[in-house]
Amino acid sequence: MPTYGFLIIFYTNNYFSTFTSSNLKIVILSITFIFTFLLPVINVLILFKIGRIKSLSMETKEERIIPYTSAALYYFALFYLFYNAGFPNIFQILILGAALSILLIIFVSLKWKISAHTTGIGGLAGAALGITYRFQLDMHLVLMLIILFSGIVGYARLKLNVHSPAQVYSGFILGFSIELLLMIFY
DSSP states (O other), X not given: OHHHHHHHHHTSSSHHHHHSOHHHHHHHHHHHHIIIIIHHHHHHHHHHXXXXXXXXXXXXXXXXXXHHHHHHHHHHHHHHHHHHHTOOHHHXXXXXXXXXXXXXHHHHHTTSOOOHHHXXXXXXXXXXXXXXXXXXXXXXXXHHHHHHHHHHHHHHHHHTTSSOHHHHHHHHHHHHHHHHHHHHHO
16 A cells, blocks of 8 residues: 555655656555555465465465564664655654554454454555645545545455454544544644
8 A cells, every 4th residue: 555655755746756856666566565555465475385374365264364464564674764865754654654554463463363454455545645734735536546545445354354333444544544644743
């Protein structure tokens, strides 16, 4: 989701996209994709190969702890990198919110299964609303599309019988709240 968030920021009409050079956009997108998608996927594949998880779906809450912990570490490392590189706050906030969301998913997963998919899309929606509010950018169309896709993701999780409605809604609220609050107050 952070890669999608940066794509939205870079390819919609706003001052972040205008004043960020094409080279920097490519660097940010590439690094974000590596840290938030590629490395976590490699970890999951390794855990599957060595038998630490039974399926790539990680159906039980116990199977999710190690992959989510490694993902959280990658996200926090990316935040640290963005922070030390002096990137604008908006980029730092998006990554920090995602890292904190994963951290909270880990703690929730100790007792209960929550939808990480809807947490991610909820975070994207919360970030879009927060950007609209904080930076006075017109992202209403983007926000409506994200809400539409949120419904599709939530429906898919329910239709696949991998989550209950409470797990789907809780995930969305978790991601949405963290990103929105960080975007407004960080």
